[in-house]
Amino acid sequence: MPDLKLTQIWIYPIKSLSGISLSTAKVMEKGLQYDRRWMLVDQDGKFMTQRIYPTMALFKLTIDKTQITVHHKEHALTLSLNYTISPNPLYVQIWHDFVSGFEVSSSHSAWFSERLGIKCKLIFFPEENARPVDPAYKVNDEQVSLADAYPFLIIGQSSLDDLNSRLSQPLSINRFRPNLVFTGGEPYDEDTWRNFTVGSTRFVGVKPCSRCVLTTVNQETAEMGVEPLRTLSTYRKRDNKIYFGQNLVALDPITQVNVGDIITLKNP
Numbered sequence: 001m002p003d004l005k006l007t008q009i010w011i012y013p014i015k016s017l018s019g020i021s022l023s024t025a026k027v028m029e030k031g032l033q034y035d036r037r038w039m040l041v042d043q044d045g046k047f048m049t050q051r052i053y054p055t056m057a058l059f060k061l062t063i064d065k066t067q068i069t070v071h072h073k074e075h076a077l078t079l080s081l082n083y084t085i086s087p088n089p090l091y092v093q094i095w096h097d098f099v100s101g102f103e104v105s106s107s108h109s110a111w112f113s114e115r116l117g118i119k120c121k122l123i124f125f126p127e128e129n130a131r132p133v134d135p136a137y138k139v140n141d142e143q144v145s146l147a148d149a150y151p152f153l154i155i156g157q158s159s160l161d162d163l164n165s166r167l168s169q170p171l172s173i174n175r176f177r178p179n180l181v182f183t184g185g186e187p188y189d190e191d192t193w194r195n196f197t198v199g200s201t202r203f204v205g206v207k208p209c210s211r212c213v214l215t216t217v218n219q220e221t222a223e224m225g226v227e228p229l230r231t232l233s234t235y236r237k238r239d240n241k242i243y244f245g246q247n248l249v250a251l252d253p254i255t256q257v258n259v260g261d262i263i264t265l266k267n268p
Contacts, residue, residue, distance in 0.1 A: 002183070002188075004182055004262065004264075005182060005261070005262055006180060006198055006263060007157065007181055007260075008173065008178075008259065009024070009025050009179065009257060009258075009259060010022070010177070010179055011025065011033075011036075012035060012036055012070075012177060013038055013061060014038040014048065014059070014061065014070070015040070015146045016049035016053075017056055017057075017059040017060075018061050018219065019061070019174060020062065020063050021111070022259075023259045024256060024259070026254060026256055027170065027252065027254065027256060027257055029142060029143050030127065031144065031147055032152070032179055033255075034068070035145060035147070036147045037124060037126075038104070038122060038123065038124050039080070039094070039123055039129075039146045040090075040112055040120045040121070040123070041092045041119055041121050041123055042119070045090065045091065047093060047094040047146070048118075049216045051214050053116060054217045054222045056222075057217050057218070057221075058072060058222050059072050059115075065081075066081055067081055068081065069090040079122075083124055085102065086102035086103065089102050090102055090121070090123060094146055095149070099125060099130075099131050100129050102124055102126075103122065103123060104123070104124050108122045113161065125145060131144050131146075132144070133149065133150055133151070134149060134207075135208075137206040137247075138152055139204050139251070140250070142249040149247065150206060150209075151246065151248065151250065152179045152247070152250065153180070153247055154181070154190055154205075154248055155178040155180075155182075155190065155246075156181070156185055156202075157173075157182065158183070158186060158187045158188075158189070159188050159189075159190065159244065160183055161187070161231050163231065167226070167228065167231055171178055174192050174219045175215045176211070176215060176244060177214075180248075180257070184263075190246040191208055192205075193205040193246055193265065195265075195266040195267065196263055196264060196266055197264045197266065198263050199255075199257055199258060200255065202251040202252045203248045203250055204250075205246045205247070205248055206248065206249055207246075207248050208245070208246055209246060210242060211232065211245075213265055214230055215229060216229055229242060
């Protein structure tokens with residue numbers, strides 16, 4: 001069997017906006033460095049995603065050593081990676097969690113509000129602020145960023161290839177927002193992974209990832225359709241949920257993963 005090899009690394013600095021492809025990334029407890037450390041919240045302090053606001057897909061992000069740049073049509077906004085903690089925290093909601101963060105600036109919030117057509121705020125979630133993973137799936141009291149529930153998500157290229165073989169129009173991996181993509185192995189092998197390493201970093205598979213309507217949003221046009229959920233529901237549905245990908249926690253923060261790293265499965 002060919003080696004299992006890490007072939008793509010993705011971060012999504014602002015929750016539910018576009019991803020950034022990297023060749024190397026630092027592994028933090030809450031997730032890859034800069035992954036989902038920012039998010040947009042509405043006037044009630046509730047998190048915003050493409051599930052309700054599909055045009056969020058049209059914001060494209062790039063990153064360099066000092067800043068993230070958010071591109072929207074002919075406009076651009078920069079976001080410093082060297083953040084300053086505000087003395088006035090905001091308590092905001094993400095699913096059933098309430099977390100403490102702070103507004104990046106009123107001008108950043110106004111920029112997004114204007115382009116989305118809804119009053120919103122851009123919130124930053126510092127590394128030291130608490131948000132525990134679901135205790136039913138923790139290994140060592142792990143924390144998570146502003147991702148839906150877990151710090152990392154891995155998907156096999158074979159799994160995407162198998163899905164695309166069933167679709168009339170193949171889809172990109174960006175529909176599924178993974179952090180790690182690998183080649184080698186059979187479709188959906190990652191479903192059963194528990195203990196494994198990527199390079200020298202140890203990960204634990206804790207829970208298959210259940211999928212929602214966000215996967216039906218075309219990431220280039222922001223149009224919503226019926227795929228891939230319609231097809232996935234025919235063979236990847238159980239307990240009334242549709243699964244694709246595996247959620248992970250890391251046992252070795254702070255380390256690094258690199259495109260080309262070999263993945264080694266360990267005993268349970």
